[in-house]
């Protein structure tokens with residue numbers, strides 16, 4: 001093993017890393033961030049920006065840390081005088097033409113140019129007397145604007161389109177200080193994963209039209225989440241401002257989505273901000289629904305279930321968490337139960353050069369989790385069953401009017417829903433639940449990887465996570481049945497009865513998830 | 527406006543690489559390890575045939591070479607000797623790099639701009655006869671100021687010589 005490992009000393013800190021590791025990655029392991037622009041761990045490294053120059057003992061000159069690989073016994077100084085001086089000069093060159101329009105730039109606050117200049121740049125310019133290069137803003141594609149004056153020509157965007165998306169529509173045009181990022185006139189930056197160039201851009205040169213001037217970076221709260229857009233389960237961050245979701249961005253996970261997410265997933269967040277929500281539990285009183293507190297609503301639900309037997313049907317969304325699906329299933333396990341999820345589909349859009357990464361045909365995040373907790377995809381059959389069932393529970397899925405009309409004939413119709421719907425007037429119990437942006441929960445992606453998403457915003461009114469609703473009702477049904485206090489408890493409890501989920505905890509899933517026990521076996525069968 | 531221009535030229539675009547020109551390019555391909563490596567000569571052939579390289583022509587080269595138009599455009603705009611706009615019948619390039627500059631290149635340049643009627647760098651004279659450009663060191667620093675008229679290399683140009691030199695280029 002020591003064969004493959006080499007020892008390097010970086011700013012006095014010794015680290016062991018595999019042979020062939022770039023210095024910049026070795027430094028990360030030593031806890032040192034080498035300033036850099038062109039380097040990105042998911043892109044080929046061209047070493048064009050020279051921002052990562054470091055001093056390596058016995059080397060005749062400074063070396064770029066992004067392409068220099070470690071050798072045994074190497075001694076590296078990231079912050080020696082010579083290295084600092086060189087990087088200060090690089091920054092000074094970059095600022096000759098940079099407009100310094102941070103006050104109106106979306107990137108301000110999360111800009112690598114700002115950060116490094118603040119950290120190790122000059123305090124003032126020596127080029128005050130020169131006019132700056134000027135190029136007009138260009139519309140690159142459906143969501144991407146190019147502001148050339150801010151561009152530092154790191155070429156990350158060009159390399160992403162060329163090497164990762166394999167749709168090379170961008171180039172470096174002209175040369176020297178006239179250079180800018182060009183797009184061929186007939187071409188449009190409309191690749192299904194094009195939005196990633198905005199994240200990759202270290203400065204505010206490529207910006208999202210959707211996010212343009214919506215928020216300052218420091219006003220945002222950032223929450224680790226999982227994209228609910230398809231069964232790929234890309235890791236993402238939900239950025240909220242004053243309880244409103246304003247942006248979704250990819251969160252690195254080398255096993256699922258590397259540093260990327262697709263535009264479909266990225267842009268599908270407006271539903272998280274909908275205002276037309278069910279805000280209080282509603283129970284039937286004569287020909288009307290009446291708003292009540294949770295205790296009364298749960299009592300009513302428990303009473304109803306206690307008095308019924310025979311057939312029950314759950315019509316669920318595969319966007320519900322494993323916790324909610326599992327707890328709802330458990331609530332009705334005394335019945336002759338049919339449980340199904342609806343799986344909407346769309347086209348598949350792979351990211352060319354990354355194996356096993358695509359916008360998937362299955363456009364819900366938790367089909368695998370639903371199957372592990374006892375649901376099938378046989379939606380139409382479940383709907384047929386529902387017509388004559390004693391109890392029908394609709395979980396987080398919006399039924400079409402004709403579907404709801406059929407379900408109404410069932411004994412009792414219980415809706416656990418988010419958005420209010422006129423058809424719900426015909427239900428017996430309507431319970432407000434949180435969306436995935438408003439709760440902690442977990443999904444199992446198509447490869448059997450269980451991943452946690454965190455609560456990013458408060459839920460409206462009295463809405464609660466669906467697992468809580470189901471578990472509380474179940475607790476009322478059976479004396480002494482344990483009721484989970486958190487989503488973390490809920491998954492542990494489900495693990496006690498569902499072998500595939502055994503041993504799953506929020507701690508073990510961490511920020512990047514882990515495979516469920518029988519990952520391969522249980523996966524995508526129907 | 528660039529789109530309007532592009533679509534106008536698109537309707538009337540005649541490909542460069544047909545018949546003999548294509549055959550010539552095919553022969554050239556054999557001398558390069560990949561087709562892509564042959565991009566500079568291919569572009570040069572376009573410029574020889576058309577005088578300049580339009581965006582539509584870049585797209586044609588991209589197709590012939592098997593790369594994207596964006597890539598070709600990056601290459602074309604990188605090199606100053608490819609013209610991305612129509613130019614005059616004669617293109618004059620004047621060295622104004624430091625040594626020549628110290629020896630009076632600016633005066634030569636000014637005279638050339640006046641005599642040709644171009645007035646401004648990069649502009650084509652109204653009679654379509656000349657376009658004047660600045661160029662970096664032409665490698666004849668000992669013979670300031672060198673100029674390049676089309677493929678003719680002329681050394682030791684002074685403002686006084688300009689008028690006479692231009693005579694030869696209609």
Ligand code: SF4
Nearest residue numbers: 151152154155157201
């Ligand atoms: S637009 Fe951004 S990512 Fe692209 S080269 Fe410029 S600074 Fe780099």
Ligand code: SF4
Nearest residue numbers: 227229230234262265
């Ligand atoms: S591929 Fe799927 S999970 Fe990933 S960002 Fe797109 S929609 Fe979301």
Ligand code: FES
Nearest residue numbers: 038047049050066
């Ligand atoms: S990050 Fe190393 S040269 Fe750009």
Ligand code: FES
Nearest residue numbers: 621626663664666
């Ligand atoms: S500087 Fe003019 S030829 Fe070298």
